[in-house]
Each structure stands twice: as C-alpha cells, then as structure tokens.
Amino acid sequence: MIFSLFLDEIIADFDADSYRGRQAVAMAEQKPGIALLGAGVFACSQYMPSFRALTHVATLRAVWSRSQEVAMEGATLVKEYSPDVQAKWGEEGLEEILADEGIHGVALVLPAQVQLDVVNRALKAGKHVLQEKPVGTNVAEIRNALQQYQEIAASGVEPPIWAVAENYRFESALIEAAKWVKEAGPVFSVHVTAEAAMNSSNPYFSSAWRRDPGLKGGFVLDGGVHFVAGLRLICGGEVTSVSAVARHLEPSLPPPDNLSALFQMDNGCTGTLVMSYSAVTKQVGWRVLCQKGTVDVQRSTQDNKHGYLVQYFPLEGKSKKYFGPFSGVPDEIKAFAHDVASVVFGSKTSSEADPRSSVSEAVFDVAVIEAFLKSSDAKGSVTSVEAV
Numbered sequence: 138m139i140f141s142l143f144l145d146e147i148i149a150d151f152d153a154d155s156y157r158g159r160q161a162v163a164m165a166e167q168k169p170g171i172a173l174l175g176a177g178v179f180a181c182s183q184y185m186p187s188f189r190a191l192t193h194v195a196t197l198r199a200v201w202s203r204s205q206e207v208a209m210e211g212a213t214l215v216k217e218y219s220p221d222v223q224a225k226w227g228e229e230g231l232e233e234i235l236a237d238e239g240i241h242g243v244a245l246v247l248p249a250q251v252q253l254d255v256v257n258r259a260l261k262a263g264k265h266v267l268q269e270k271p272v273g274t275n276v277a278e279i280r281n282a283l284q285q286y287q288e289i290a291a292s293g294v295e296p297p298i299w300a301v302a303e304n305y306r307f308e309s310a311l312i313e314a315a316k317w318v319k320e321a322g323p324v325f326s327v328h329v330t331a332e333a334a335m336n337s338s339n340p341y342f343s344s345a346w347r348r349d350p351g352l353k354g355g356f357v358l359d360g361g362v363h364f365v366a367g368l369r370l371i372c373g374g375e376v377t378s379v380s381a382v383a384r385h386l387e388p389s390l391p392p393p394d395n396l397s398a399l400f401q402m403d404n405g406c407t408g409t410l411v412m413s414y415s416a417v418t419k420q421v422g423w424r425v426l427c428q429k430g431t432v433d434v435q436r437s438t439q440d441n442k443h444g445y446l447v448q449y450f451p452l453e454g455k456s457k458k459y460f461g462p463f464s465g466v467p468d469e470i471k472a473f474a475h476d477v478a479s480v481v482f483g484s485k486t487s488s489e490a491d492p493r494s495s496v497s498e499a500v501f502d503v504a505v506i507e508a509f510l511k512s513s514d515a516k517g518s519v520t521s522v523e524a525v
C-alpha cells in the first residue's frame with residue numbers, strides 16, 4: 138500500500154505528461170486546456186488559427202480525429218504554438234480526453250450526424266462544449282440531447298457550458314443591421330436571398346456527411362441555418378409559420394438543392410426566402426422593409442476583405458453605410474475560450490456564457506429549416522415552426 142502510493146508520487150513527479158502534472162501547469166498558468174475534436178478542412182482552416190490567436194487565454198492540449206493519420210497531421214499543425222499538444226484518435230483516444238482533468242473544454246468540428254452523441258458524452262464528463270452548427274440533424278434529436286443536459290442540472294451539479302458555433306450571430310455587420318432595423322421599425326417585410334454555386338471547386342462539395350441519404354436537408358440544412366440565424370438576428374423576431382417548396386435540380390448535389398419559401402414572424406414581419414446551391418452566381422443578403430426606413434445587407438468585399446455591406450435608407454435624413462469584414466468564427470471561438478477560462482478559474486457560471494452561442498438559439502435555426510422541409514413534403518402547406 139505504502140509502496141504503491143510512493144510509486145504513484147514518483148510517477149506524478151517525474152512524468153511530465155501525467156495529468157496531475159498537466160493540471161498543475163494549467164492551474165499555475167490559469168489557462169483552461171481545450172481539445173479539438175475533428176481535424177477536417179474547417180477545423181484546420183478556422184479553428185486552428187483562432188486558437189493560435191488565443192494562446193494567452195486557453196491551451197490546445199489535444200487534437201482528436203476518428204483516424205490516427207488525420208489526428209497526427211492535425212496535431213503537427215498545432216505544435217508550433219502549442220508544443221505539448223497530443224494527437225488522440227478513435228474511441229480510446231476520445232475516452233482518454235474525456236477522462237483527462239487537464240482538459241476543461243472541447244471544440245467539436247465533426248459531421249452533424251455524430252456530433253450530438255459526442256456532445257452528450259463530453260457534457261456528462263463535465264467538459265465545456267463548443268460544437269459546430271447545425272446543432273443536430275433534426276429537432277427531435279436535439280430535444281433528446283437537451284433533456285439529457287437538463288438532467289445534469291437536476292442532479293444538483295452546475296452543467297458545463299454547451300455552446301453552438303453559429304458565427305452569424307457574431308458578425309459585426311449583421312449586429313449593426315439589427316440596430317438600424319430596430320431604429321426604423323416596426324419591420325413589416327423581408328426578402329432573404331442565398332445563392333451559391335456549390336460545385337467541385339468548393340472544398341465542401343464532396344464532404345460525405347452532407348451527402349448521407351439519411352440526412353434530411355443536405356446543404357439546405359447545413360448552410361440554411363446560417364441564413365435563418367441572420368434573419369432572426371436582423372429582424373429581431375422568431376419565424377412562426379412557413380410554406381415552402383424544396384427541389385432537387387442539380388444531380389451532382391444531394392437533395393434538395395433549392396428552396397423557395399414564404400414565412401411569418403412573431404413581430405408582424407412576413408417574408409420570402411430563396412436559397413439555391415445550384416446557382417451560377419453568388420449572393421447572400423437580407424433586405425428589410427420597416428415603417429421608418431429600409432435596411433439592406435449584402436455579402437460584399439472591401440479592401441480585399443470578404444464581409445457584409447449594410448445600407449440604411451431612413452425615411453428622414455441621409456442614408457448610412459457600414460461594411461463589416463467577416464469575424465464571426467474567430468469571435469465565437471474567442472468568446473467560448475474566455476467563458477471557459479472565467480468559469481473554470483473565475484467566478485462566472487456557465488449559464489452566464491455568451492447567449493449568442495446558446496443551444497436554445499441554435500435549435501430555432503434548425504427548427505425553421507425542418508419546417509421548410511416538412512411544408513414542402515406536404516406540397517407547400519402552411520407548417521408551424523416547433524422548436525422545443
């Protein structure tokens with residue numbers, strides 16, 4: 138007994154990789170440890186640079202993937218700014234991460250079909266979670282996960298943060314547009330346009346999970362939650378009922394690739410949405426008609442930066458313009474890292490985490506897309522949006 142305790146101490150003291158050792162380091166630096174779950178295109182191009190800019194706030198301790206090769210490649214990319222990062226893979230690697238007390242939070246960039254299962258396990262293991270959108274593939278599945286999340290609270294433990302990365306709620310231009318709409322309101326009509334040429338030149342064209350026949354919605358679900366998030370933010374209301382026609386026009390894309398919809402919101406606004414992944418042009422915009430002015434938001438570029446141009450045409454006075462370059466993805470990751478740091482080492486509670494990333498917001502975005510698809514299945518009949 139004594140001998141084994143003694144041996145444990147020696148191991149803890151000398152093995153720099155032991156989690157006690159790592160935990161001591163984390164405590165000393167007061168920086169939470171984060172594991173990146175997923176090392177695909179988006180994780181490498183967006184999450185890794187974002188964490189590189191956040192080394193003073195949080196430390197990437199592990200990169201996990203289902204495959205060893207992808208995990209190791211991912212960890213190599215991170216090593217430069219997080220020298221102790223470990224590659225972990227498969228079920229065993231995931232279990233190690235969930236059991237590691239030096240890892241306080243996980244960022245999931247995985248296919249929509251598998252995310253919720255891993256999210257549930259991570260939350261139960263007490264890890265703070267940031268997951269990519271869409272939060273789930275359908276509302277029933279999300280409801281089930283929410284129930285499990287609420288059970289953590291019912292057991293008397295403060296549940297960890299569960300955040301969903303829906304970067305549109307962080308885009309400065311869309312936030313500015315929402316302010317102008319409020320000023321010009323009440324809002325009575327909105328027109329949403331989302332045109333994309335989703336062809337083989339696009340890095341997401343051949344991603345397998347978006348093409349899974351079991352996934353209802355394909356690109357319309359994956360991308361559609363963004364346009365709905367923008368709509369809800371800019372117009373300041375919830376979509377309550379919809380009528381829609383979904384179509385499958387481009388055989389190289391999973392169905393549906395086109396959607397035309399009519400909808401009503403709880404603030405008296407009515408609108409139309411046209412979404413196409415088989416267009417030859419690219420345009421994303423919201424044009425909002427209000428009693429005291431019109432607010433127009435369009436995807437645009439300025440000084441070689443992609444972003445949104447917002448124009449406000451008020452009833453009285455001069456029109457105004459605002460260009461906001463894209464910053465939503467790094468900003469939402471930054472908000473999560475700071476939230477985790479202040480919950481783990483400060484006095485913040487997880488219920489005080491940034492509300493723009495809350496799961497209750499994210500579920501509405503999926504619910505609206507689901508209502509569009511249900512309405513289309515019923516030949517465009519009016520369908521109510523059922524979130525939770």
Ligand SMILES: *[C@@H]1O[C@H](CO)[C@@H](O)[C@H](O)[C@H]1NC(C)=O
Pocket residue numbers: 334336337338416417418
């Ligand atoms: C994809 O669409 C864009 C925009 O229409 C076009 O410029 C590009 O050539 C297309 N690529 C292929 C492989 O069709």
Ligand SMILES: CC(=O)N[C@H]1CO[C@H](CO)[C@@H](O)[C@@H]1O
Pocket residue numbers: 383384385386392393394
């Ligand atoms: C006319 C047409 O395009 N019909 C298709 C519309 O999209 C749905 C969902 O993908 C298909 O089932 C229809 O065949």
